[in-house]
Amino acid sequence: MIFDEVAGDLPLVQRVWSARCDAATGFTSVVKGSSMIAFARAADRLTVHLRGPETKATPLICPEGCEFFGVDLRLGAYLPLFPPRGLADLNDVLLPTLHGDRILLDNRAWEMPTEQNVDVFVDRLVRAGLLIFDPLVDEIRHGERPRALSQRMAQIRFRRAVGISRRKLASIEQAQYAARLLTTGRSIADVMTTAGYYDQPQLARAMRWAVGHTPGELRSGVPFLAF
Numbered sequence: 001m002i003f004d005e006v007a008g009d010l011p012l013v014q015r016v017w018s019a020r021c022d023a024a025t026g027f028t029s030v031v032k033g034s035s036m037i038a039f040a041r042a043a044d045r046l047t048v049h050l051r052g053p054e055t056k057a058t059p060l061i062c063p064e065g066c067e068f069f070g071v072d073l074r075l076g077a078y079l080p081l082f083p084p085r086g087l088a089d090l091n092d093v094l095l096p097t098l099h100g101d102r103i104l105l106d107n108r109a110w111e112m113p114t115e116q117n118v119d120v121f122v123d124r125l126v127r128a129g130l131l132i133f134d135p136l137v138d139e140i141r142h143g144e145r146p147r148a149l150s151q152r153m154a155q156i157r158f159r160r161a162v163g164i165s166r167r168k169l170a171s172i173e174q175a176q177y178a179a180r181l182l183t184t185g186r187s188i189a190d191v192m193t194t195a196g197y198y199d200q201p202q203l204a205r206a207m208r209w210a211v212g213h214t215p216g217e218l219r220s221g222v223p224f225l226a227f
Helices: 118-127 137-141 151-162 166-183 188-195 200-211 215-220
Strands: 002-007 013-020 025-029 036-042 045-051 058-062 067-073 093-095 102-105 108-111
Touching: 013 118, 036 118, 067 118, 093 102, 108 118, 137 151, 137 166, 151 166, 166 188, 166 200, 166 215, 188 200, 188 215, 200 215
Parallel strands: none
Antiparallel strands: 002 013, 013 067, 025 058, 036 045, 036 067, 045 093, 102 108
């Protein structure tokens, strides 16, 4: 598997990425807080996926000859027609495709983007009001309650825009941080302290849940993790 990524050039995009598999490859899709729009080509079939956050690690297979590209959206960016909560844990929505490589969305035909111009596609969705961003998500994420909202309404608004609770997101981000430290070869004891875990068993449980590997496996090198 060959995976490439670049930082997003649009305010609502975290990164633009692409991948291809020259041979059938097993990998682990790890926990994520963000949503994505992904495009997959296998043989002559092209599919368009809307995917929400992932709250557990999932082993997957990338078939030989498949190509993918897409965008990871900024936290709090989502399509109101397809709320992220309903897309969580690989419950993807596949958008209908039409002849001539066009996408049917909101009863309109959209030109299928390429890896090189997917940012233009995202920008068009924003201008059409189909992709929006909740500006209060960042405040709520960091434990601040917007003055105009009750605690309950703030939680509801966060979950509507992100698809998971603020507490679940914090657990995901903590586990991602620890996993990245382990893949650099940092000692388990050091990562446990730096990432804020109480003890090694808690860290081990978090890594199994979040990335599907033990701390020792991450330190020794895992062929590919889809962070």
